[in-house]
Amino acid sequence: MTEPIVLPEFDNFGDQAISGLEAPEEATAASQSVLREARNSGRPRIDDPGDNQLTLERGICREGTWYRNAEVRELTGADEEAIAAAGVGSSAYRVFETLLLRATVHVGGEPMSPKVAAELLIGDREALVVAIRRASFGENLEFERLPCPRCGELVDLTVPLAALPSVTLDEPERVNFEVALRHGAMATVRLPTGEDQEAVFAIKNNKAKQDSEILGRCVLSVTQPDGTEVRKPPAQTLRMADRQTILGFLGETQPGPRLADFSFTHETCGEEVALPINLAMLFRGL
Numbered sequence: 001m002t003e004p005i006v007l008p009e010f011d012n013f014g015d016q017a018i019s020g021l022e023a024p025e026e027a028t029a030a031s032q033s034v035l036r037e038a039r040n041s042g043r044p045r046i047d048d049p050g051d052n053q054l055t056l057e058r059g060i061c062r063e064g065t066w067y068r069n070a071e072v073r074e075l076t077g078a079d080e081e082a083i084a085a086a087g088v089g090s091s092a093y094r095v096f097e098t099l100l101l102r103a104t105v106h107v108g109g110e111p112m113s114p115k116v117a118a119e120l121l122i123g124d125r126e127a128l129v130v131a132i133r134r135a136s137f138g139e140n141l142e143f144e145r146l147p148c149p150r151c152g153e154l155v156d157l158t159v160p161l162a163a164l165p166s167v168t169l170d171e172p173e174r175v176n177f178e179v180a181l182r183h184g185a186m187a188t189v190r191l192p193t194g195e196d197q198e199a200v201f202a203i204k205n206n207k208a209k210q211d212s213e214i215l216g217r218c219v220l221s222v223t224q225p226d227g228t229e230v231r232k233p234p235a236q237t238l239r240m241a242d243r244q245t246i247l248g249f250l251g252e253t254q255p256g257p258r259l260a261d262f263s264f265t266h267e268t269c270g271e272e273v274a275l276p277i278n279l280a281m282l283f284r285g286l
């Protein structure tokens with residue numbers, strides 16, 4: 001048998017949680033264990049307000065108001081068949097999209113639809129898929145006999161979904177962001193949504209073109225130090241360094257789970273082991 005695994009600082013992980021102060025009715029519904037954990041964090045936060053309920057970082061906007069509450073449901077055999085059909089000869093992206101559309105009940109009270117899915121930030125879409133996994137298979141990801149890449153020992157590991165790293169927005173309702181570019185220029189950008197993701201997915205095997213697609217969509221304007229502003233500049237006209245700066249900003253700022261960034265400390269050898277979590281791990285091989 002293997003030694004127990006030390007997981008990284010749990011107290012830092014309530015990132016997808018919501019503030020009880022901001023949503024008192026949901027805070028009331030919180031479970032005792034969740035509240036107990038919340039005492040350790042700076043702000044009163046709760047996670048998982050109801051069984052299949054969650055609070056998104058950004059949500060959807062209707063007539064000037066943002067709606068962040070959402071509900072998912074457990075996957076059924078019919079979903080499994082639909083997802084398998086989407087997966088045959090297809091991509092993880094199609095499987096993801098099928099999961100999201102089928103098992104999200106509503107966002108902000110509006111039934112899930114391709115339109116709603118397209119509006120959501122990529123990070124909100126990922127938070128929904130993690131919630132669907134929780135509703136379907138529970139909180140813990142179990143790994144058995146995982147070879148430690150550092151020492152070779154086989155590790156049995158339990159990873160609670162709540163332990164996966166995640167990013168929050170400082171100002172969830174802020175739509176535009178400024179990014180400093182070279183030579184004193186400033187870009188105004190927005191964060192990519194499902195619609196942008198879909199457009200990128202349509203471009204095959206050309207990373208530069210995919211980058212241009214995202215930049216063409218998400219860079220709203222570039223302002224030079226002398227005040228001249230170019231609205232929606234073609235991505236090809238941006239400097240290469242500026243393109244990378246903006247893409248880096250969009251990647252870092254996007255809220256939501258960072259499944260690929262998960263790592264744990266293997267107690268036997270004391271080493272930090274990267275364990276990127278993918279869709280197949282979340283859904284047991286779907």
Ligand SMILES: [Zn+2]
Pocket residue numbers: 148149150151152153266268269270271
């Ligand atoms: Zn090890």
